[in-house]
Amino acid sequence: MLQGSFYSIREAFGRTLVKLGEEDKDIVVITADVGDSTRASYFREKFPDRYFNVGISEQDMVNFAAGLAAVGKKPVVANFAMFTMRAWEQIRNTTGRMNLNVKFTVTHAGYSDSGDGSSHQALEDIALMRTIPNFKVVVPADAAEVERSLPVIIKEQGPIYYRMGREYSPSITTGMDYKFEIGKAYVLKDGDDLAIMGAGVVLWDALKAAEELEKMGISTAVINVPTIKPIDENTIEYYARKTGRIVTVEEHTIYGGVGSAIAEVVVQKYPVPMRFIGSTTFGRSARSQRELLDYYGINAENIIKKALELMK
Structure with a gap:
């Protein structure tokens, strides 16, 4: 992949996810009616039979993803960070306790959903997610690091919370020559x-x-x-x-x-x-x-x- 080829974090996510879907037929995407906003819709356009929109029902989204993981699929949940927290109980009990291979790839974290105000701005999610046993928590720095890290995240076994913003992505790691590793600064x-x-x-x-x-x-x-x-x-x-x-x-x-x-x-x-x-x-x-x-x-x-x- 060409690091830094996408300015927007969510654009980098959506396009990289499609490339990974071409390489691995077990990857499936689940969203709660925010496919366009998260750019998971790019995956839907390419692989409509591997894309599931459960509607505005985040708890069902989590449990559905857990079921897919239990039968060997590699579910990628694409949702707003704030509204993913609505399903924290299901994330803990269904995914965390069972150590299932579900990737929670969230966008619009932090202040990135600036226009919608505090109800949409997840500022507590890292604290909530890192307390759950078995979970890993990753926050890419910019669009280039999304391109670099997302393939590693998807291949890693076990539940991961992967936190992204929306559009704003000043160049931080573009042009750097390193292989992303989970657990490394x-x-x-x-x-x-x-x-x-x-x-x-x-x-x-x-x-x-x-x-x-x-x-x-x-x-x-x-x-x-x-x-x-x-x-x-x-x-x-x-x-x-x-x-x-x-x-x-x-x-x-x-x-x-x-x-x-x-x-x-x-x-x-x-x-x-x-x-x-x-x-x-x-x-x-x-x-x-x-x-x-x-x-x-x-x-x-x-x-x-x-x-x-x-x-x-």
Whole structure:
């Protein structure tokens, strides 16, 4: 695949899913009436007999996918992140407890559904999903990483929560030469004085902040942590020891999300001062995802502010 050939995250997802469907006839797609919005509709156009729309009934969607997994199919659930949480009980009991091979590939996570407001903005889903035994949780940084990681996700045995946004996908990993592995973090930029760690599109702000911090004489590492569970403990510990300071950034609540997962490693392996950037409340309506990230301080300016606090 050509990394970075799709600007939109959901476009990258839909088109990559079709390619995977051509290679593996056991892949089936299930959605709750959001095929067009998630771009799972591309799969429907190519493989209509392997595409199932259950309507606005997320609990049935999960149980139907679990049944398909139980008979050897490879179900890919394509849905909005927020409304997938409506079926958390079924995800836990039917998929998690039975360790079934269902992939929950969700879009419109975080603030990406900016126009529809807080009712559609999933800011708690990573926290909810990483508590379920057997589940892995992955958050690709951009469209290029979707292309790079989705084939690995589909081939992996067992349940996975794969979290994406909608359109906004600033270039973060485009052009990088690495093979995606579940459970591995990636160094976007090396540094000695401070480490910024995070997942998703906000890593663009982390790189922008690191560039400005370098101008101030602060050598700043930026670490992409796409796998929240199982998390790369070795890389986190290494940069805790190397830099002695960590700022985490995420498009999610700071309670139980990416920063919390990183802190759980740091406090056990090598405690260092940390700062956490993310959501602390519900979202709101806006004209764009970028507008909301700036409104809630999940941006380069706030990363720099927190970094300077740690450097005092």
